[in-house]
Amino acid sequence: MSEWITLIFNGLSLSSIILLTSLGLAITFGLMRVINMAHGEFLMIGAYMTYVIQELFKTYLPHSVLGLYYPCALVVSFGITFLLGCALEKAVISRLYGREIDSLLATWGISLIFQQAARSIFGTQGVNVTAPDYLSGGLTVGACTFSYNRLFIILLVLVCLVLVWLMMYRSNFGKQMNAVMQNRPMAQCMGINSRKIDCMTFGLGSALAGVAGCSLALLGSIDSTIGQNYIVQCFITVVLGGVGNLIGSVVGSGIVGGSTIFVQHYTSSMIANAVVLLIIILFLQKKPQGLFALKSRQLDE
Amino acid sequence: MLNIEHLDACYGESRVITDLSLEVSDKRIVCLIGRNGVGKSTTLKSVMGLVKNPTGRVILDGEDISQLNTYDRSRKGIGYVPQGREIFSRLTVQENLEIGLRARGDKGSVPEYLYDLFPILPKFAKRKGGDLSGGQQQQLAIARALVTKPKILILDEPTEGIQPSIIENIGDAIRTINRELGITVLIVEQYLDFVLGISDELYVMEHGGIVFHDQTANIKAEQVQRIMTTGSTTNNGAYKKVNVTMK
Numbered sequence: 001m002s003e004w005i006t007l008i009f010n011g012l013s014l015s016s017i018i019l020l021t022s023l024g025l026a027i028t029f030g031l032m033r034v035i036n037m038a039h040g041e042f043l044m045i046g047a048y049m050t051y052v053i054q055e056l057f058k059t060y061l062p063h064s065v066l067g068l069y070y071p072c073a074l075v076v077s078f079g080i081t082f083l084l085g086c087a088l089e090k091a092v093i094s095r096l097y098g099r100e101i102d103s104l105l106a107t108w109g110i111s112l113i114f115q116q117a118a119r120s121i122f123g124t125q126g127v128n129v130t131a132p133d134y135l136s137g138g139l140t141v142g143a144c145t146f147s148y149n150r151l152f153i154i155l156l157v158l159v160c161l162v163l164v165w166l167m168m169y170r171s172n173f174g175k176q177m178n179a180v181m182q183n184r185p186m187a188q189c190m191g192i193n194s195r196k197i198d199c200m201t202f203g204l205g206s207a208l209a210g211v212a213g214c215s216l217a218l219l220g221s222i223d224s225t226i227g228q229n230y231i232v233q234c235f236i237t238v239v240l241g242g243v244g245n246l247i248g249s250v251v252g253s254g255i256v257g258g259s260t261i262f263v264q265h266y267t268s269s270m271i272a273n274a275v276v277l278l279i280i281i282l283f284l285q286k287k288p289q290g291l292f293a294l295k296s297r298q299l300d301e
Numbered sequence: 302m303l304n305i306e307h308l309d310a311c312y313g314e315s316r317v318i319t320d321l322s323l324e325v326s327d328k329r330i331v332c333l334i335g336r337n338g339v340g341k342s343t344t345l346k347s348v349m350g351l352v353k354n355p356t357g358r359v360i361l362d363g364e365d366i367s368q369l370n371t372y373d374r375s376r377k378g379i380g381y382v383p384q385g386r387e388i389f390s391r392l393t394v395q396e397n398l399e400i401g402l403r404a405r406g407d408k409g410s411v412p413e414y415l416y417d418l419f420p421i422l423p424k425f426a427k428r429k430g431g432d433l434s435g436g437q438q439q440q441l442a443i444a445r446a447l448v449t450k451p452k453i454l455i456l457d458e459p460t461e462g463i464q465p466s467i468i469e470n471i472g473d474a475i476r477t478i479n480r481e482l483g484i485t486v487l488i489v490e491q492y493l494d495f496v497l498g499i500s501d502e503l504y505v506m507e508h509g510g511i512v513f514h515d516q517t518a519n520i521k522a523e524q525v526q527r528i529m530t531t532g533s534t535t536n537n538g539a540y541k542k543v544n545v546t547m548k
Contacts (some may be wrong), residue, residue: 028542047392078362098531172403175392175396175403176400176404178389178391179389179392182389182390182391182392183350183387183389185351185371185387186383186387186389187389187400188370188371188372188375188382189349189351189371189372189375189381190372190375190400190401190445190449191372191375191376191401191404191449192372192404193313193370193372193404194372250395290524
């Protein structure tokens with residue numbers, strides 16, 4: 001019994017990380033239709049930012065406040081990746097709207113630049129972040145132990161999910177963002193500054209990847225390829241859930257994360273990834289629009 | 302109110318509009334009519350800044366807006382109802398109506414008279430825009446353009462694909478908008494009877510330019526019909542081409 005509970009907890013944990021990374025992708029790919037191959041590198045930047053903030057705290061601040069480095073790193077990771085995302089949108093993506101293949105190639109090139117920059121700055125060996133005291137250890141219930149850092153990540157994902165939902169469907173910015181993503185020329189005709197909305201939206205999607213990177217830093221070593229390990233799963237999640245649908249991303253991440261952990265338990269991680277990918281490819285053959293396709297009377301949907 | 306001066310517009314290599322000039326005077330309903338593909342919609346898109354690199358000038362209330370972005374033109378007071386409505390299908394009717402207000406930082410609500418003008422809108426306020434019928438979407442598109450109290454409302458084929466009873470309602474609404482709210486209207490249409498029943502002035506377009514212009518009261522339907530059918534402004538000398546003169 002405890003084996004199953006641990007399996008479900010691990011599945012939930014992996015799903016939450018995939019979901020956190022996919023939330024950003026659900027915005028940049030799902031809404032903006034930009035195939036951003038550098039999305040994983042924003043995750044990497046978020047993770048490295050956590051390491052940098054930890055080192056700065058260790059070097060310049062008293063040991064008593066060391067535990068505060070993590071909330072500080074969350075804010076800095078969000079801010080830096082948001083600004084980098086905005087800069088990337090202004091410099092490159094804004095010139096490539098409607099040109100999917102070009103944006104795919106351009107962002108792939110940018111991802112290589114980011115990876116090389118990380119190798120040049122931090123070296124080829126991975127670096128490690130030490131979880132603050134309040135996130136070390138675990139909660140023991142019967143024969144099962146739930147690590148605090150994984151519980152924290154699940155909580156963080158829930159908070160991010162609620163905030164993104166509120167932003168997308170309840171805020172004025174979210175409504176303008178939806179209008180621009182649905183019909184850019186018409187949104188402009190309504191007085192919406194679509195360039196500003198595009199830039200902010202892409203920045204926000206990148207910032208969510210940065211937060212995901214910050215949370216991933218708690219779980220293992222950080223190196224220049226950390227983003228690459230998740231990017232494929234995240235694209236699969238968004239496509240499986242139904243492009244442009246937030247609930248779809250939640251369910252998609254649950255399916256991808258849960259089934260990966262389940263298959264991995266009986267085989268290996270390599271085989272698990274291959275099996276899950278195969279199942280999803282077969283599923284998409286039957287339902288190419290994903291689990292939650294948007295339905296409307298409009299023919300263009 | 303709105304002047305288009307010597308407008309030229311191209312799509313790639315093909316020239317769509319050549320040296321087009323027209324004037325829409327304050328508080329008038331002006332219609333631009335013509336066959337398919339003569340450049341009517343492109344003219345309106347050029348006014349809104351949706352056509353790449355047109356030449357010529359678009360002047361609104363004495364101010365040259367030719368170099369402004371589309372969203373700035375909208376904020377200057379142009380309400381646009383495009384061909385095919387272009388409703389934000391995943392936003393609700395209420396959100397479609399409020400989007401223009403919020404884009405300007407206006408926290409106010411949708412003016413009540415719009416609900417009187419289009420009683421269908423409050424009834425379907427929570428329904429997604431994409432789930433409305435064509436006629437309902439057209440009413441929403443007009444109301445959405447009016448929410449921000451524009452100086453001029455421009456409509457691109459508002460009767461396209463709409464059943465006759467709704468066309469009548471739309472015609473009544475446009476008259477009310479013009480007469481009671483004092484909003485100037487520029488309409489692009491192909492439906493001649495609708496145009497003759499609603500407009501104060503009529504321009505006829507052919508081959509990317511204006512070939513005929515007069516007060517609607519002076520125009521006979523056959524006269525315009527002939528121009529639209531044959532592309533010619535003369536009928537054995539019976540009709541003379543009326544040169545466009547700027548007022």
